[in-house]
Amino acid sequence: MNDAYHIDGITPSECRSIFLDWALSLPAGQDSASAIHVILAKYGATNPDHPMTEVLHQGLQAAAKPTRRGGWRGRKRD
Numbered sequence: 001m002n003d004a005y006h007i008d009g010i011t012p013s014e015c016r017s018i019f020l021d022w023a024l025s026l027p028a029g030q031d032s033a034s035a036i037h038v039i040l041a042k043y044g045a046t047n048p049d050h051p052m053t054e055v056l057h058q059g060l061q062a063a064a065k066p067t068r069r070g071g072w073r074g075r076k077r078d
Contacts, residue, residue, distance in 0.1 A: 001039050004052040012051040019055045033063040 004010060004018045026032055036059050044053040 001043065001052065001056075005043050005047055005050060010051060012055065015052040015055040018052070019059060023059070033060055036060050036063070 001018070001022060004015055007014075023032060026035065036056050040053065040056050040060075043050075044056060047053055
């Protein structure tokens with residue numbers, strides 16, 4: 001993530017690609033929202049208008065939305 005903040009002219013699309021790669025590399029069980037908060041505290045406060053900061057905020061919003069569980073857990077029980 002640090003590198004994204006140092007690339008001049010980086011686009012939001014490029015930031016999303018970097019974010020996706022980062023998110024996929026998190027260890028199993030790692031809370032992504034907590035990790036995003038750490039990154040935002042370190043880089044977002046000093047770079048509020050950077051596209052990566054916006055992508056990280058979007059990542060927090062997506063992490064907060066509940067998702068439907070698949071399989072038998074997602075089916076209505078009678």
